[in-house]
Amino acid sequence: MTTTLVIGPYTDTDTAAAKQAFAPVILDRISELAGLDETTRSAITALAYKGHTAVGPAEMDLLPKLGLIANYGVGYDAIDIPAATERGIRVTNTPDVLNDDVADLAVGMLLMQMREMEQASNWARSGNWKTRGEYRLAHRMTGGRAGIVGLGRIGREIADRLAAFKMDIHYYARSEKQTPGWTFHADPVSLAHAVDFLVIAIVGGPDTEKFVSKDVIDALGPRGVVVNISRGTTVDEAALLDALEQGRIAGAGLDVFLGEPDIDPCFYELSNVVIQPHHGSGTVETRAAMGQLQRDNIAAFHAGQPLLTAVN
Amino acid sequence: MTTTLVIGPYTDTDTAAAKQAFAPVILDRISELAGLDETTRSAITALAYKGHTAVGPAEMDLLPKLGLIANYGVGYDAIDIPAATERGIRVTNTPDVLNDDVADLAVGMLLMQMREMEQASNWARSGNWKTRGEYRLAHRMTGGRAGIVGLGRIGREIADRLAAFKMDIHYYARSEKQTPGWTFHADPVSLAHAVDFLVIAIVGGPDTEKFVSKDVIDALGPRGVVVNISRGTTVDEAALLDALEQGRIAGAGLDVFLGEPDIDPCFYELSNVVIQPHHGSGTVETRAAMGQLQRDNIAAFHAGQPLLTAVN
Numbered sequence: 178m179t180t181t182l183v184i185g186p187y188t189d190t191d192t193a194a195a196k197q198a199f200a201p202v203i204l205d206r207i208s209e210l211a212g213l214d215e216t217t218r219s220a221i222t223a224l225a226y227k228g229h230t231a232v233g234p235a236e237m238d239l240l241p242k243l244g245l246i247a248n249y250g251v252g253y254d255a256i257d258i259p260a261a262t263e264r265g266i267r268v269t270n271t272p273d274v275l276n277d278d279v280a281d282l283a284v285g286m287l288l289m290q291m292r293e294m295e296q297a298s299n300w301a302r303s304g305n306w307k308t309r310g311e312y313r314l315a316h317r318m319t320g321g322r323a324g325i326v327g328l329g330r331i332g333r334e335i336a337d338r339l340a341a342f343k344m345d346i347h348y349y350a351r352s353e354k355q356t357p358g359w360t361f362h363a364d365p366v367s368l369a370h371a372v373d374f375l376v377i378a379i380v381g382g383p384d385t386e387k388f389v390s391k392d393v394i395d396a397l398g399p400r401g402v403v404v405n406i407s408r409g410t411t412v413d414e415a416a417l418l419d420a421l422e423q424g425r426i427a428g429a430g431l432d433v434f435l436g437e438p439d440i441d442p443c444f445y446e447l448s449n450v451v452i453q454p455h456h457g458s459g460t461v462e463t464r465a466a467m468g469q470l471q472r473d474n475i476a477a478f479h480a481g482q483p484l485l486t487a488v489n
Numbered sequence: 490m491t492t493t494l495v496i497g498p499y500t501d502t503d504t505a506a507a508k509q510a511f512a513p514v515i516l517d518r519i520s521e522l523a524g525l526d527e528t529t530r531s532a533i534t535a536l537a538y539k540g541h542t543a544v545g546p547a548e549m550d551l552l553p554k555l556g557l558i559a560n561y562g563v564g565y566d567a568i569d570i571p572a573a574t575e576r577g578i579r580v581t582n583t584p585d586v587l588n589d590d591v592a593d594l595a596v597g598m599l600l601m602q603m604r605e606m607e608q609a610s611n612w613a614r615s616g617n618w619k620t621r622g623e624y625r626l627a628h629r630m631t632g633g634r635a636g637i638v639g640l641g642r643i644g645r646e647i648a649d650r651l652a653a654f655k656m657d658i659h660y661y662a663r664s665e666k667q668t669p670g671w672t673f674h675a676d677p678v679s680l681a682h683a684v685d686f687l688v689i690a691i692v693g694g695p696d697t698e699k700f701v702s703k704d705v706i707d708a709l710g711p712r713g714v715v716v717n718i719s720r721g722t723t724v725d726e727a728a729l730l731d732a733l734e735q736g737r738i739a740g741a742g743l744d745v746f747l748g749e750p751d752i753d754p755c756f757y758e759l760s761n762v763v764i765q766p767h768h769g770s771g772t773v774e775t776r777a778a779m780g781q782l783q784r785d786n787i788a789a790f791h792a793g794q795p796l797l798t799a800v801n
Binding site for chain 1: 609614619650750751776
């Protein structure tokens with residue numbers, strides 16, 4: 178009897194690897210779970226999950242023998258961890274292997290925003306460069322002051338990169354960390370006051386909802402830029418949109434949105450926002466590593482060995 | 490009698506500053522020089538030049554008392570230096586103040602190219618993210634091998650930034666330099682063989698024409714990316730276009746082109762090229778510093794003091 182359930186949109190490579198390793202039951206989305214017959218559901222002990230739709234008590238109770246949810250991605254805010262723990266279900270994620278790519282995208286969005294590279298590209302490609310002359314002047318990124326909200330593994334990778342752009346690094350974290358002289362702020366408003374660029378790298382979930390509040394955004398000021406590679410929930414998105422529309426901050430680079438991919442259409446109207454379709458980890462190399470780590474956790478679980486990257 | 494001639498398209502701020510400092514004669518382009526009457530031309534001792542149109546013997550001979558050409562920009566390949574020297578004309582440029590911005594744009598173009606950020610933005614903005622799903626996977630930038638062609642001041646700034654992206658740094662220069670363990674190549678083909686990303690940061694002019702030849706491009710291979718922030722002349726552009734069209738290299742990020750701004754329209758057809766309209770130094774902050782340095786050189790010349798950034 179098949180004991181592994183695979184849910185989500187995977188690459189062909191990942192699907193083939195999962196088939197070979199586990200001969201799993203495969204579903205496209207969690208909502209299809211209730212459609213499985215009880216015999217199949219009752220045999221499942223491990224779930225490979227990829228998705229942003231909630232996996233809560235109702236879903237878990239459809240899988241009475243479930244012992245592992247192996248999440249694809251570092252952020253596991255879609256999974257109700259207390260409900261899993263209560264049921265004796267272990268949860269794993271795929272940290273670290275995606276840190277570099279997410280940090281790269283954060284830096285890329287900041288460069289694109291400050292140097293107006295997307296608009297400058299359109300200027301050149303549309304022939305305006307030839308017929309109307311130089312593209313307008315943008316603003317310098319190097320030497321600015323960067324504020325990292327959340328100095329976890331990804332936040333640190335971002336800070337390391339921005340330091341090479343001669344930036345003063347400031348950060349918010351729950352407690353002061355060992356750093357190469359970066360400035361700790363216990364309060365995100367104080368952080369925003371001190372910097373030009375606010376890069377959000379905290380975990381998602383209910384505890385950090387609207388952590389970057391209207392007050393934080395206002396403290397950044399009219400030259401400020403917000404970059405978010407965490408989750409749409411970590412920012413007060415309505416306040417961010419207001420600030421962008423009214424020019425109370427200079428711009429934003431956003432890889433994550435509330436309700437994505439059905440994002441607030443107001444974002445489309447804004448030329449001072451770099452929009453990316455949540456592909457911080459979206460490289461062939463990193464997604465392959467994430468899929469491998471997810472499968473390695475499942476294999477360890479089935480073999481009764483310690484999980485590689487346990488969350489609970 | 491006015492002794493300073495200002496030629497080129499300047500910002501209003503620069504024009505106002507030049508007017509206040511020198512009460513100059515102002516022209517839009519070098520071709521208008523012959524239209525000035527002889528009395529005016531004969532009084533000119535200093536020329537503030539901004540442009541990519543050649544300033545050669547014919548132009549210099551129209552200004553018999555010329556003692557200084559203060560070029561706006563670090564690249565002075567438009568100015569015939571031997572002809573100037575022969576006539577006792579000193580030439581200055583505006584180095585260093587633009588290094589950071591040019592290096593930033595190089596890194597930005599590489600990130601945009603590797604992570605397909607422009608296409609991903611279009612995917613999100615066009616609604617494809619919502620209706621058709623995730624954008625396709627791109628490729629990782631961090632950890633790649635970078636090859637810098639020309640380890641001058643700008644090349645070094647680029648290398649310092651790419652090192653923070655955990656890259657192995659290789660470089661071509663006329664001689665080995667003091668570096669933090671970067672790998673020297675005496676030959677650009679050897680350099681291209683060794684790396685994934687080739688960033689061109691050599692000076693322009695006749696000596697470096699097509700320095701990045703078809704052989705160099707071919708040595709880079711099908712995963713390779715070319716970034717050029719130097720001059721369009723430094724690459725064999727026809728060979729580069731062929732390689733891009735045929736997928737013999739993966740892509741390019743180009744801020745400079747032959748015949749710019751009237752660039753080869755073949756570039757517009759290519760989705761694997763990030764096109765920027767020669768705005769490596771195109772920030773408010775850097776252009777202000779460049780204008781100031783140009784004026785400081787002119788002021789030093791008129792005062793009989795040492796030039797700040799002499800070329801010859």
